Amino acid sequence: MVNNLRGLRDQIGYRIDELGDYLAATPPVVSELMTISRLSRKEERIKSSWEGFKVQHISGEQSVTRIIDALKDFGTDNPQQLNEESTKFTAKYPGLVVVPDKADKLRKLIEEINNAKNQFARALMSLSTDRHKRFDEVHEQFPGLVTLQATRNILFSDIPLKKVTFGWRYNRNTEKKTKHELIDILTGRKEALFKNLLTRDQTERLSTLDYAIKKLASMHLQGDEGFRLCRVNSFPVPIVHAWFEGDDRDTQSKNNYLSTKASLPLFATGSFPVPQLKLLSDWDQSVEGDKAKSGRQTPLVYTELVPGADLGIFIVRAASHEE
Template identity: 45%
Template sequence: MASEDLLFYRDRILEQIEKLRSFLNDHQPVMAELMTVGTVTRHEERLKEVNPIEVSTISDASVDEIIRVIQDFCIDDIDVLSRNSTKVTTKYPGLIIVPEGAEQLSGIICDINDAKSDFASAMKRVNSEKHIRFKEVHRKLPGLVTAHSTRKILFVEEQLKKVTFAWRLNRNQVKTNASDLIAMLDKRRLVAVKSPVTTDLTVVANIDRAKALLERKVLRDGEGYRLCRTNTFPVPIAHLFTYRPEGKERGSSKYAETDYKVVKASLPIFGVGQKPTIKRLQDWVPAQDEALSNGRRSNHSYTELVPGADLGIFIMRKV
């Protein structure tokens, strides 16, 4: 797949977004809440430190303002890409409610998402090697913010009762074994030794200590190795409460008349009908223990293999 085809697939996304603009002009939203989450700089990303993140809100956003945030996946000033992170992009939580036209709106959003999927596939076909693909894609589209260009838009078919925006720190956990961890640490050690930014040999010493423990440690019954990482950067989410359609079984829902689910909220959420109640996203201030606890309870305990080494390797035990 030639990189020249990327322009074709990029333009298809923009064409479908223009159809959304026309629809919104013909069906003026009864609710248009747009929030913008401040970007995180590359410097903060590398240090894994995040200052309080501010959220700005526009109530009764215009159609042009709505379309602007959906189209915002190319940066005109490409110097921004050297100052700000292309990995942690600007996010636009929001809620757009139109009075009618559910079937048409659903089809338009489906077409936009399909065009985004085609664009993502086109990027993958440029080259099988990630670093070469990155170079070729950004040579053709130098201002592209890849993550934002492929984010899908959510359309909620059911009537919304309440939407609560909030923050979440994603914790990734992978079940693993000693041999895989040793192989991973060998690669980390090689990178650390060669890297000019490794000025503290404690990093290498901790890797060596972890390898030695993995080679000789015998796990007890009920124990296992886990590779855990709590993302330093919080992501906006939305708690959706929708009225349960008449005749639908309640099932396991704990609410009498509503269904509930949590969704990602990096782009505005669309719906049709009456205005739901809404709780807007607030500024995020990191709590000192938030990255560790993540606000979750567990029937397992986690002990770091090398305490304080920040290798992400834990021994899990049932409590």
């Protein structure tokens, strides 16, 4: 099984090298890569110490080689990097590559890379149905592997691009949950903590989880109240907005507009005129953080289930209830 997994991982790299050979033989008319400064473990834990993200722009011939390297960045085995950098905030590589060729060749190369990634992802998932056990098995074989970086698919458009802009968005994943779903989530967190009892004292955290489970079990929502599971201590992520040819308007209709996370470069075919392009700028937390907060309007009021416990569980109610 180990050799099979390594073979599947190496197959992704082989397919990416084929893409590199193709780009060397068919130079892109647009090749832009943006690298983003990494997040440290300290910044992950203490967000007030985080000043923002610095963005480096790489263009032209140099960017093609760097894009191939970025596509092959599946993590690191460097002990110092593993100790200093956050393992929860994955590396992001926004970019754009436009090749002056028929769509079929580039589409096939991208599909082969994505198929190899999907095969590797399925093989990793088959290791165990228990996600904690699966995590241990995966990282015993690949200590520095960041699974999401290795398995995220590459986007390809065979429709000519008219305009592409890059920006930032706060990744505030908020999900509606039932009381029983939240109890199951907290129970899973307790089980994960028990695995660490031999290496650190988790008594206080376990007590908090027990209290939260009991509180949830006895709660009865009133009127239009509901439960939400929210990501706590999130950071902004790069996004791409792309408008396609075929419509003279800059409208955001279903058929001519795409907006998604820009974790990897977007690939497309076309020649001239090249698409209008706005690159990603730095994120200065002291400025942009306040803008994001002030611009965020919601008709709901969020109240933590256990104030100050950072469980990410909230009771929501209409703002009119607070008036």
